[in-house]
Structures are given as C-alpha cells and as structure tokens.
Amino acid sequence: MPTLYHHPMSSASRFVRLILAEYGFQADLVEEQPWEKRREFLSINPAATLPVYVDDSMRVLCGPSVLMEFLDETHGVLKRERRLLAEDPWHRAEIRRLTEWFLQKMEQDVTRPLTRERVYKLQMTAAQGGGAPDSKALRTSRANIRQHMKYLSWLAGSRQWLAGERLSYADLAAAASISVLDYLGEIEWSDFPIAKDWYQRLKSRPSFRPMLAERIRGLTPVSHYADLDF
Amino acid sequence: MPTLYHHPMSSASRFVRLILAEYGFQADLVEEQPWEKRREFLSINPAATLPVYVDDSMRVLCGPSVLMEFLDETHGVLKRERRLLAEDPWHRAEIRRLTEWFLQKMEQDVTRPLTRERVYKLQMTAAQGGGAPDSKALRTSRANIRQHMKYLSWLAGSRQWLAGERLSYADLAAAASISVLDYLGEIEWSDFPIAKDWYQRLKSRPSFRPMLAERIRGLTPVSHYADLDF
Known part of the structure; x- marks a missing residue:
C-alpha cells in the first residue's frame, strides 16, 4: 500500500488526506515531525515539507500542490461531477x-x-x-x-x-x-x-471523519471539535 | 494588450516573464511595489503577490503557479517539443x-x-x-x-x-x-x-535578453551580469 508521511496538525497534510479520502484512496499514514530532519525523510524530500506520498514502486510525490495536480491528472479527470478541479x-x-x-x-x-x-x-x-x-x-x-x-x-x-x-x-x-x-x-x-x-x-x-476522531498527545481539542452540530 | 504587474527583482515575476517570452506572448509590463498595498492592486489580487496577469477582458491570474498551469493548459499543450511541462x-x-x-x-x-x-x-x-x-x-x-x-x-x-x-x-x-x-x-x-x-x-x-538589459534605479549590477560569456 502507498504511504503518506504527514503530521496530524499540518493543514497541507490534512488537505491531501481529504483528497485521498474523497477519491477513495487507501494509504498508510506515517507521522513525521519535519523539524527532526530525519535523514531518511530528507532523502525522499530534501525540501522537508509535508505531506509526502510514496507509491508501491517507491516513487515519491512531495507537497500539497504537486500532489493535488498529480491526483487530478491521474484520477480527478475520470471523476466527472465528483472531480475536485474544474474543466475550464x-x-x-x-x-x-x-x-x-x-x-x-x-x-x-x-x-x-x-x-x-x-x-x-x-x-x-x-x-x-x-x-x-x-x-x-x-x-x-x-x-x-x-x-x-x-x-x-x-x-x-x-x-x-x-x-x-x-x-x-x-x-x-x-x-x-x-x-x-x-x-x-x-x-x-x-x-x-x-x-x-x-x-x-x-x-x-465521510472524508472528514478520521480527522475528527484523531487526538494529539497532550493537547485536548475544544469540546465541539468533533461535533457535527456545533 | 494584456498587462503583467511585476517587480524587476521578483523571481516569480521573472519566471512568468520568461514563460511568456518563450511562448511568444506580448504583455505590457507595469512595475508594482507590493509593500505599498495600493488599493487598486489589492482589489485585483488580495494576496498582494506578484506577478499578476490581467487579460484584455480584465480577467485576472495571480501568482506564478496559477499562471504556469494556466499557460500550460491554454498554450503549452500545443507547443509539442517546446512545451515547458511534460506529458507524463x-x-x-x-x-x-x-x-x-x-x-x-x-x-x-x-x-x-x-x-x-x-x-x-x-x-x-x-x-x-x-x-x-x-x-x-x-x-x-x-x-x-x-x-x-x-x-x-x-x-x-x-x-x-x-x-x-x-x-x-x-x-x-x-x-x-x-x-x-x-x-x-x-x-x-x-x-x-x-x-x-x-x-x-x-x-x-532570446527570452532572457530584456531582463539582462534592465537596470534597477540606484543599484548597479555586477559587471558580468549581462555578459553571455562571463
């Protein structure tokens, strides 16, 4: 299965998770703390930005805008009225x-x-x-x-x-x-x-649900965070 | 003629000027100093980023990545081996x-x-x-x-x-x-x-020539700046 390196409180990571969920993709989530500058992480993305997507052939896509364009070209274009980019x-x-x-x-x-x-x-x-x-x-x-x-x-x-x-x-x-x-x-x-x-x-x-269930260690969300009727 | 709001020392502006020149586009260049936050400029681009392209119908394109994708979709795609984005x-x-x-x-x-x-x-x-x-x-x-x-x-x-x-x-x-x-x-x-x-x-x-001839008021370039054989 492909891997998505992300951080739960990175908006770019959440953005790409939402796209993947809207398009019905599965990916293993791996939490990355980019300030640690892990050597293995820098070797796949020298810019150290999140998220990073690694497919089953170990090909890499870095950052939200590269990912959104790639996903549109390879999947969005087939989704008709569920496409997340327009035609014009x-x-x-x-x-x-x-x-x-x-x-x-x-x-x-x-x-x-x-x-x-x-x-x-x-x-x-x-x-x-x-x-x-x-x-x-x-x-x-x-x-x-x-x-x-x-x-x-x-x-x-x-x-x-x-x-x-x-x-x-x-x-x-x-x-x-x-x-x-x-x-x-x-x-x-x-x-x-x-x-x-x-x-x-x-x-x-439904694409939002997993993020609403997530909790950050040592940081409780505001009480209405997961409430659909807040 | 379309207008490109730019700053001569903004790399994003230079990037888009190079694309336009490579694709043979004409545009009037208007120098903008974004830190002045001119009301008219903010009304066409509230993000106050450069460059901004305004076409003959007053439609607006803001920033280098929006512009490069638009120019690829409307022109690059027809340029065959002179296309500045790939097919794959x-x-x-x-x-x-x-x-x-x-x-x-x-x-x-x-x-x-x-x-x-x-x-x-x-x-x-x-x-x-x-x-x-x-x-x-x-x-x-x-x-x-x-x-x-x-x-x-x-x-x-x-x-x-x-x-x-x-x-x-x-x-x-x-x-x-x-x-x-x-x-x-x-x-x-x-x-x-x-x-x-x-x-x-x-x-x-040839796309580079106009930029090499440009001079910033009060700031002389290094002596080899415009030299093709530096």
Whole structure:
C-alpha cells in the first residue's frame, strides 16, 4: 500500500488526506515531525515539507500542490461531477488561487505561527526550538484570523461552494486549515454564521471523519471539535 | 494588450516573464511595489503577490503557479517539443517539485531575504520597513546560497536540463532566481562550473535578453551580469 508521511496538525497534510479520502484512496499514514530532519525523510524530500506520498514502486510525490495536480491528472479527470478541479482553465485558475490562499497565505498569517507556538513547540526539544509559546506571535496570528474568516464568509456566502457550484480543492484546503484552528479552539464561530454553515457541510462528509476522531498527545481539542452540530 | 504587474527583482515575476517570452506572448509590463498595498492592486489580487496577469477582458491570474498551469493548459499543450511541462504525470510532478524548490524554498532561504535587505529596503519608506540592510539577515541568507548552488549543480550535472531532456519550467524558475542573485553579485561562479555552464545556456536564449538589459534605479549590477560569456 502507498504511504503518506504527514503530521496530524499540518493543514497541507490534512488537505491531501481529504483528497485521498474523497477519491477513495487507501494509504498508510506515517507521522513525521519535519523539524527532526530525519535523514531518511530528507532523502525522499530534501525540501522537508509535508505531506509526502510514496507509491508501491517507491516513487515519491512531495507537497500539497504537486500532489493535488498529480491526483487530478491521474484520477480527478475520470471523476466527472465528483472531480475536485474544474474543466475550464479560468475556473481551474480560481480553484488554484483559493487553494493557495488557504495553504500559503492563511498558513503564513495564521496557521503556521499558531501551530508552531501551540503544538510543535510542545513536541520539540529545546535544541529544536521547543518551549513556551511566544505571546507576541500568538497575538499577531490571532489578530489575523478574523480577516481570513471574513474572506471565507464572503466566499461561502456568494457561492454554493468556495470556488463555484461544486465542491473543489479550494473547499478542502480551507477546511483543512480551519479544522486545525478549530481543534485549538481558535475560531469564534458565533461571529461567522455563514462560514459555520459551510464548515458544517464539510465536517459531515465521510472524508472528514478520521480527522475528527484523531487526538494529539497532550493537547485536548475544544469540546465541539468533533461535533457535527456545533 | 494584456498587462503583467511585476517587480524587476521578483523571481516569480521573472519566471512568468520568461514563460511568456518563450511562448511568444506580448504583455505590457507595469512595475508594482507590493509593500505599498495600493488599493487598486489589492482589489485585483488580495494576496498582494506578484506577478499578476490581467487579460484584455480584465480577467485576472495571480501568482506564478496559477499562471504556469494556466499557460500550460491554454498554450503549452500545443507547443509539442517546446512545451515547458511534460506529458507524463510523474515527469510533470518532478518539474513542479523543482519549480517550487526554486520559487518557494530557495526564495525563503535566500532570494527573499537578500532582495528585501538589498533592494526593497532601498525603495521603502521608513514606515514601510525601509532602511539599512540587517547584517545578520544578509549573513544567514548568504550562508544558504552555497547549498542551493550545490543542488543546482547536481541537477545540472546529472541531466541535460534540470528536470530532464527538455527545457522546462524548472529551468526557468531556477534561472529567474539565479538571475536576481547574480544581478546583486551574490554568486561565486568560479566555485560552480557546472551550474555556470547551465546558466550560460539559459542566458543566451532570446527570452532572457530584456531582463539582462534592465537596470534597477540606484543599484548597479555586477559587471558580468549581462555578459553571455562571463
């Protein structure tokens, strides 16, 4: 069976897990802590990014955007109305723009600093940069959450799904990031009812279930995390 | 005519200019200083990334990866042996991985901090973060250049072009970043003869010519910058 190297609180890893689940793929999950820079891990992905997919012939695919394009070319293209990318090049561009928005811009503004401070530092040794969260970094990234939630609400309110009439990579990328932040109790859902309705629809999909059941050692999720009717 | 918003020292902008030139596209170049956060610019690209392409119908494409995929789907696919992406999905994945390597990893380790300290800070006001370069940031990014040049040399030495038998997006992405660093005189070519031979082949292409003729106000390039036989 193929292997997916991932981290349970990496939004890029969650994004690819959701794609695999939506397309009905099986893969062994192996948890990787990329800051450890394991020699074997660097030999398959010198960029040390997650997730990394290794197929049965030991061929390697690194990172969310390489993986999403590969999965579209080899599987999505056959899925008709369940395809997670569109057919029209302009529509594909919009799906990619939004996917990047959540996996790169929101990641940089919010998700990466928050998970670093609140999750990874718990798992790191002092030499790796572990320790108590930096309160300034927490404050800055928390201040950015509201802007991203507003943009998400605007998208969710003006379209059926974030990039149009069909569920797409854009929804899975947003939901992957949001689910990480929600685990940490960082989202004030009462302020964002439209985004909440959209997230509820995603959370109810079978592809989401395994992630809602997962728990990080030493870090209890917010009480409504796995609740479909939160 | 379409418009490309770019910055002359942004490697992502140079990458897309090279693709357009290789495919014989005309576009008006408009220089944008993204740190100014111009309202009109943010309204076409809220992520404030470069480059941004606006076509004659005012449709917008943001960022290097959205643009490279769109250009492949609408033009590359017709170019046969001059196509900058491959046909095989695994080969496409390798081209994308390397393109990301240069436009994201090398960008983060080297190109972004160096251009920020040495170019953008000259153009920024004090309120925007302008001022003298931070010597620690310069030292860190300079220390990273050698690792990236070694990887580039290894790729250039083991293949005809960086991702295989044909010129591809991977070469253009690497050359875009390298050309920015070379303008700044940051590359010790005598230590990297194989990379130099590869860069010489790229520099000699007509698509490269406009960039070699460009000069940044207040910043003279290294003497060999435009020299094809450096």
